[in-house]
Amino acid sequence: MAKGLKKRIESWVIHWAIRLHRSSSYRHARKVIRDLLEDPKNPYKRFFDSFIIFLILSSVFILIWEVKHPVPKWLDYYDIYFVSLVFLIEYILRLWISSDLSGELVEEYERAVAVGREFRLWPALGRGVKKKLAYMVTPAAIIDLLAILPAYRPLRVLRIFVLFRFLKLLRYTRSINQFVEVLATKRFELLTLLGLLFFVTLTGAIAIYVLEDMHNPNINNLFEAIYWSLVTITTVGYGDIAPVSEMGRLIAMIIILLGVAMISFATSVIVSAFSEKLHELKEERIVERINRTAEFLIICGYGQMTKMFFRQAEAKRYNYIILDKDPQRVQEAIHDGYDAIVDDASRHTTLSRFNIKGSKVTVLCMSHDDVENIYITLNAKSIDPRIRVIARASTPKIVKKYERAGADHVLLPNQAASTMMVFAILKPIMYKAIHAIFTGQNVALLDEIQVHEHSSLIGVSVGAIDFRAYHLILLGVQKHREGRFLFNPDDSVILEEGDILLVMGQKASTSYFRESSCLDEKRCAR
Amino acid sequence: MTATKRIYLFGYGKFGRSIAEELAEHEAEVVLIESKESHFHEARKLGKFQRTLLMDVTDDDALGELPVRMDDQLVCVMDDDHLNVFLVLSLRALFPESKILAISDSIHATRKLKMAGANKVIDLYSISATRIHNILNKPIATRFLEGFLEAEHEYSFREIVIPEGSFLHGKKLEEVDFRRYGVIFVGMIDVELGNSFIFVTTGLEHKIDTGDIIVCIGHDEDLDRFEHEIVPSGEEPQ
Numbered sequence: 001m002a003k004g005l006k007k008r009i010e011s012w013v014i015h016w017a018i019r020l021h022r023s024s025s026y027r028h029a030r031k032v033i034r035d036l037l038e039d040p041k042n043p044y045k046r047f048f049d050s051f052i053i054f055l056i057l058s059s060v061f062i063l064i065w066e067v068k069h070p071v072p073k074w075l076d077y078y079d080i081y082f083v084s085l086v087f088l089i090e091y092i093l094r095l096w097i098s099s100d101l102s103g104e105l106v107e108e109y110e111r112a113v114a115v116g117r118e119f120r121l122w123p124a125l126g127r128g129v130k131k132k133l134a135y136m137v138t139p140a141a142i143i144d145l146l147a148i149l150p151a152y153r154p155l156r157v158l159r160i161f162v163l164f165r166f167l168k169l170l171r172y173t174r175s176i177n178q179f180v181e182v183l184a185t186k187r188f189e190l191l192t193l194l195g196l197l198f199f200v201t202l203t204g205a206i207a208i209y210v211l212e213d214m215h216n217p218n219i220n221n222l223f224e225a226i227y228w229s230l231v232t233i234t235t236v237g238y239g240d241i242a243p244v245s246e247m248g249r250l251i252a253m254i255i256i257l258l259g260v261a262m263i264s265f266a267t268s269v270i271v272s273a274f275s276e277k278l279h280e281l282k283e284e285r286i287v288e289r290i291n292r293t294a295e296f297l298i299i300c301g302y303g304q305m306t307k308m309f310f311r312q313a314e315a316k317r318y319n320y321i322i323l324d325k326d327p328q329r330v331q332e333a334i335h336d337g338y339d340a341i342v343d344d345a346s347r348h349t350t351l352s353r354f355n356i357k358g359s360k361v362t363v364l365c366m367s368h369d370d371v372e373n374i375y376i377t378l379n380a381k382s383i384d385p386r387i388r389v390i391a392r393a394s395t396p397k398i399v400k401k402y403e404r405a406g407a408d409h410v411l412l413p414n415q416a417a418s419t420m421m422v423f424a425i426l427k428p429i430m431y432k433a434i435h436a437i438f439t440g441q442n443v444a445l446l447d448e449i450q451v452h453e454h455s456s457l458i459g460v461s462v463g464a465i466d467f468r469a470y471h472l473i474l475l476g477v478q479k480h481r482e483g484r485f486l487f488n489p490d491d492s493v494i495l496e497e498g499d500i501l502l503v504m505g506q507k508a509s510t511s512y513f514r515e516s517s518c519l520d521e522k523r524c525a526r
Numbered sequence: 527m528t529a530t531k532r533i534y535l536f537g538y539g540k541f542g543r544s545i546a547e548e549l550a551e552h553e554a555e556v557v558l559i560e561s562k563e564s565h566f567h568e569a570r571k572l573g574k575f576q577r578t579l580l581m582d583v584t585d586d587d588a589l590g591e592l593p594v595r596m597d598d599q600l601v602c603v604m605d606d607d608h609l610n611v612f613l614v615l616s617l618r619a620l621f622p623e624s625k626i627l628a629i630s631d632s633i634h635a636t637r638k639l640k641m642a643g644a645n646k647v648i649d650l651y652s653i654s655a656t657r658i659h660n661i662l663n664k665p666i667a668t669r670f671l672e673g674f675l676e677a678e679h680e681y682s683f684r685e686i687v688i689p690e691g692s693f694l695h696g697k698k699l700e701e702v703d704f705r706r707y708g709v710i711f712v713g714m715i716d717v718e719l720g721n722s723f724i725f726v727t728t729g730l731e732h733k734i735d736t737g738d739i740i741v742c743i744g745h746d747e748d749l750d751r752f753e754h755e756i757v758p759s760g761e762e763p764q
Binding site for chain 1: 533540541544545548549552554599601603625627629631632633646648649650651652653654655656657658659660661662663664665666667669670671673674680681683685700705708709710711712713715722723725726727728729739741743744745
C-alpha cells in the first residue's frame with residue numbers, strides 16, 4: 001500500500017518536472033527573471049535595483065525615526081507588509097533561479113531511461129535540494145533571509161534585523177562590491193595581519209590579566225583584559241581601563257608600538273590593493289557605461305586620424321570608447337579628455353566585453369598598420385557579423401583583403417588626399433567647391449532630411465517645394481519603398497514617409513527647412 | 527585653360543606616385559623632382575613625365591635654377607613632413623608669385639605649411655575624418671560623394687562658360703529651370719572677384735552674362751546635352 005503511494009508520488013513529481021522543463025513559457029519566465037536579477041546588461045535591472053534600494057533606505061529611515069517619534073500607522077504597515085513582502089518574493093525568486101531543479105530531474109530521468117536503469121527519484125531530488133541549500137547558506141542569501149525577519153512583530157528584538165536590510169545594499173551598490181573584491185585580492189596579506197593581531201592581542205591580554213588581576217580593580221576577568229588589549233593595540237585607548245603597575249605600563253607601551261606598526265601596515269596593504277586595481281575599476285566603469293547606450297563606437301587606436309576625427313564638430317554626438325594597446329597613447333587620450341582604455345582590440349575577449357547583442361556597435365580601425373586593422377576587422381566580424389566595421393587602408397591594393405575580411409567601409413586616406421590634390425592642380429577654381437562639400441563646410445553642408453510620420457512633406461511632389469526659397473539645393477531623394485536613390489529627381493516624384501532628401505546648403509537653411517516641414521514640433525526634435 | 531601651365535611636382539613617394547600618374551593621364555605638363563635615387567629611377571623608367579630631375583631639395587641654389595614661370599604650380603608632396611615644410615618655405619622665398627600646393631599628413635603640419643607660405647594645403651586626416659562622420663551619420667550623402675570619387679563616376683562637376691548669343695544671356699538665375707535639363711546648378715565663378723567660387727546656397731542673385739562661368743552637377747550625358755543646348759539655336763542636337 002505504502003509502496004504504491006510512493007510510486008504514485010514519484011511518477012507525479014517526474015511528470016511535473018518534465019512538463020515544466022518542456023514548457024516554453026516557464027523557461028521564458030525563468031529567463032526574464034534571471035536577466036532582471038542578475039544580468040547587468042539588462043536595461044530594466046537598473047530600475048529594479050533602484051526600487052529595492054529605495055525600499056531598503058525607507059525601511060532603515062523608519063527604524064531610526066521610530067526611536068524618538070511616533071510613526072503613522074500606514075507607514076508602519078508599509079514597512080511590515082509591503083517591504084517585507086517584496087523582499088520575500090525577491091528571496092524566493094533568487095532561490096528559484098539559483099539552480100535548475102526540474103531540469104536536473106529531467107536530465108537524470110532521461111539518462112536513466114536511456115541506459116535502461118530504473119529511475120530513482122529521491123537521490124536525484126536530494127542532489128537538487130542540496131544545491132538549493134548550498135545557495136541558501138551563501139552570505140548574500142542569509143542576509144536576504146534575515147532582512148525579511150523584522151516583519152515578525154511579536155519579537156521586538158527582530159527590529160534590529162532591519163540593519164540586515166542595510167547589508168542587502170551590498171548586492172545593489174557596485175562600489176561596495178568592488179571594495180570587497182579589491183580586498184579579496186589581498187586576502188593573504190590581510191589574513192596574515194589578522195592572525196598577527198589576534199596573537200598580539202591575546203598575548204597582551206594574558207600578560208595584563210596575570211600581572212594586574214590583583215592590583216587593578218577594573219580587570220576582573222580575561223574578557224576585560226582582552227577588551228583593554230584590543231582598545232590599546234588599535235590606538236583607540238578609551239581610558240576606562242588603564243594599567244596601574246609598572247609592568248602593566250611596560251606591556252602597554254610595547255603593544256601600542258606594535259599596534260601602530262600593524263595599522264600602518266594594514267593601511268598600506270589596502271591602499272596598494274586599490275592603487276593596483278583603481279585603473280581597472282575605472283576602465284570597467286567606462287565599459288559598463290558605454291554598454292548601456294543603444295549605439296556606440298569602438299575606436300581602435302589613438303593616432304592622428306582619431307584626433308582629427310574628434311576635432312570635428314560632429315564628434316560630440318557619439319558614444320564612443322577608445323582602445324589602444326599602448327598605455328602612453330591611452331594616457332594621452334585621457335589627458336585630452338576622451339574615454340580611453342588600454343586594451344588590444346585584436347583579441348576576442350576584448351571585444352566580447354562590449355554589449356554587442358543589445359547595442360548597435362561600430363568598430364573604427366584607425367591604425368596605420370594594415371595587418372592590425374585586418375586582424376581587428378576579422379575579430380569583430382567573427383564575434384558578430386552585425387558589428388559594423390569601418391577600416392582605414394594604406395593602399396588601394398589591400399582593399400580587397402579588407403572586403404574579404406568583412407569590412408563594411410574601407411577608407412583610403414592617401415588616395416583621397418591625392419585625388420583632391422589632382423583636383424586642386426587641374427581645376428583650381430572648382431576645387432574650392434568640392435573641398436567645401438567634402439569637408440562639410442558650412443556653406444555647402446550635405447545633409448539628409450528624413451520624411452517622417454509628422455512631416456508636412458508626405459504626399460507632396462518634389463516640384464512643389466521651393467528649395468530655392470530656402471537657399472537649398474536638392475541633390476536627390478532616397479526612395480524608401482523602392483530602396484533606390486534618385487539623383488536630381490523629376491518634379492513629379494511624390495514624397496512618402498521614410499524617404500530621405502539629400503540637400504546641400506548652409507546649416508541654418510537646413511535646420512530651418514527641417515523645422516518648417518514639421519507638423520508636430522515635439523516629435524521632430526532630431 | 528589649365529593644361530598649358532606647367533606643374534612642378536616635388537616628391538614621387540606615397541602621394542607623388544598616384545598624383546603624377548593621374549596628372550599624366552590628363553595630359554598635364556609635369557616636371558618631377560625627387561631627391562631619392564631609387565624613386566627617381568622608378569619615375570624615369572615610367573617615362574610619362576615631361577622631365578624628371580634628381581635634386582637635393584634642401585639646396586636653394588639648385589631650386590633657384592628651376593625655370594619656374596609665374597603661373598606654374600608648385601606641388602610639394604614629399605614623404606617627410608619636415609622636408610615638405612622646409613621645401614615650401616624655400617620655394618616661397620624663391621618664387622613669391624607662384625602658387626604652392628602641399629599635402630599634409632600630420633595634424634601639426636597643416637598650420638606650419640600654411641605659415642611657410644603654401645596657398646593650398648590638403649589635410650589628409652581632415653578629409654578622411656569627415657568621411658567617417660558621413661558614413662556614420664549620413665549614409666546617403668556618403669554614397670553620393672562616393673559617386674564622385676570612383677573611377678567610373680556617376681556624376682561630375684562641370685564648369686560651363688556661357689557662350690555668345692546664348693538664350694541664357696540676360697536672364698536672372700531664378701528664371702532658369704536647370705532641372706529641366708537634368709542638371710543641378712550649384713554656383714558660379716565670379717571672374718571679377720578674383721576667380722572665386724560662389725555657392726548658390728549663399729543666396730546668390732545674379733543676371734547671367736556672356737562669359738560667365740556657371741557650375742553644375744549632373745550625369746555626364748546630361749551635362750553634354752545642356753552644354754549643347756545653351757549655344758545659340760540652330761545647332762541644337764536631336
